[in-house]
Amino acid sequence: MILRYGDTGDDVALLQRRLARAGYPVPETHVFDHETESAVMTLQRDRGLVIDGIAGPKTLIALPGSALRCYLTDADLVKSADALGVQVAAIRAVNEVESRGQGFLPDGRPVILFERHVFYKRLKARGIDADALAAKYPNVVSAERGGYAGGAAEYVRLATAERINADAACESASWGAFQIMGYHWKALTYSSVDEFVSRMQRCEADHLDAFVRFIAADTALLSALKGRKWAAFAKGYNGPDYARNLYDSKLAQAYAKYAEREKATA
Numbered sequence: 001m002i003l004r005y006g007d008t009g010d011d012v013a014l015l016q017r018r019l020a021r022a023g024y025p026v027p028e029t030h031v032f033d034h035e036t037e038s039a040v041m042t043l044q045r046d047r048g049l050v051i052d053g054i055a056g057p058k059t060l061i062a063l064p065g066s067a068l069r070c071y072l073t074d075a076d077l078v079k080s081a082d083a084l085g086v087q088v089a090a091i092r093a094v095n096e097v098e099s100r101g102q103g104f105l106p107d108g109r110p111v112i113l114f115e116r117h118v119f120y121k122r123l124k125a126r127g128i129d130a131d132a133l134a135a136k137y138p139n140v141v142s143a144e145r146g147g148y149a150g151g152a153a154e155y156v157r158l159a160t161a162e163r164i165n166a167d168a169a170c171e172s173a174s175w176g177a178f179q180i181m182g183y184h185w186k187a188l189t190y191s192s193v194d195e196f197v198s199r200m201q202r203c204e205a206d207h208l209d210a211f212v213r214f215i216a217a218d219t220a221l222l223s224a225l226k227g228r229k230w231a232a233f234a235k236g237y238n239g240p241d242y243a244r245n246l247y248d249s250k251l252a253q254a255y256a257k258y259a260e261r262e263k264a265t266a
Contacts, residue, residue, distance in 0.1 A: 003055040007032040010163045015055055017166060018063045019043065021198045061107045070203040071102075072177070080212045086226050089262050093254035094211075094225070097247060098237060103177030103204040105152055110200045110207070112173040114157040115181070116142045119172035122183065126168060133164060140164075167193050175200040176207030180214055188213040228255060 003015055013030045020026060024039040037053040044051045047062040077095060081088040100111050120141050123130040130141055139147035140160050149157055154173070161169035170193045171183035180188075185196035188210060199206040215221050224233035234247035242248060 001057075001060070003032055005032055005034070005037045005053065012036070014159065014162055014166070015040075015060075017162075017194075018060075021194055021201065022063050061109070070205065072204040072208060076205045076208055080208050083212050084215055084222065084225065086222075087228075087259070089255055089258035090225055090228060092258040093251050095208075096254045097250045098179075099177040099207075100179065101177070103207045107152060109152070109155065110176050112154050112158060112175055113148065113179065114140070114154050114161065114169075114173045115145070116140055116147045116157075116172075117145045118181070118183065119161055119168060122168035122171050123165060126165065128165065128168075137161075137164070170194075170197050176210065177204050178207050178211035178214075180207075180210045184214060187217055228252075230255070 001011065003012055008031050010030065012032045013028050015032070016026050016028045016030075016036055019036070019039045020028070022043065024043050026036050026039045029036075032055075040055050040059060041051050041053045043049075043062060044053075044059055047059075049058055049062060072095070077091050078088055081091040084091075102111070104110055116139065120130045120134060120143050123133065123141065130143075134141040134143065137160060139149075140157050141164070147157070148154070158169055158173055161172065171181070171185070174181050175197070180200075182193055182196060185193045188196070190196040190199070196210070200210070215225060218236065221233060221236045223229075224236060230251040231242075231248040234242035234251060238245070238247050
């Protein structure tokens with residue numbers, strides 16, 4: 001997709017929304033005007049791209065702010081353990097087992113997984129005819145799970161959903177290394193789903209911060225993590241099918257490894 005001065009429509013509005021999230025505020029007018037062109041050129045200058053004001057593939061990939069990407073540090077893990085009042089070994093275990101290992105795709109965008117059944121529910125809650133949309137876009141809107149494309153292709157599904165309803169779309173994806181669903185934004189005290197997405201686009205430390213907020217907001221999950229009750233934690237975090245993937249066993253093994261390591265270096 002290539003957008004340039006004079007273009008109009010939903011794709012332009014989506015570009016304007018993404019520019020604003022990335023720190024290049026521009027009104028969402030659906031028109032690629034001079035202000036939008038100027039914002040695109042500023043982005044291109046900041047990212048070291050050819051400055052032509054045209055939003056082509058390279059510019060669109062640069063939008064999430066890949067130049068600002070940073071990975072988790074050991075200090076981040078220690079800080080999160082302190083914030084939750086749990087052992088660092090427990091956080092290390094969760095980071096090993098429950099995170100995706102890397103929170104960003106090679107192109108700099110945060111890892112996502114779009115959930116069409118969640119989008120169906122979010123549209124219904126907004127009074128939108130989700131059943132009609134499911135007939136038209138079955139891979140994006142459905143009462144059933146599925147339709148996954150994986151990797152960067154999930155962003156194609158997300159973009160289709162954003163053209164239907166941008167907020168509901170972002171709420172219907174899990175984001176970052178710890179797979180936090182967008183619809184939790186309010187409970188996790190983000191000001192909006194836009195702020196949540198912007199933070200997920202920034203760095204893995206923000207992914208971990210979202211995880212900390214998620215655990216802190218759920219007393220049962222926090223209690224399970226503090227008590228190292230791995231089956232209860234895995235069930236609360238992954239759902240009733242946790243045992244099928246041996247999440248509880250993997251967590252217990254990882255915790256034992258890190259606890260022993262900490263004891264040896266104490």
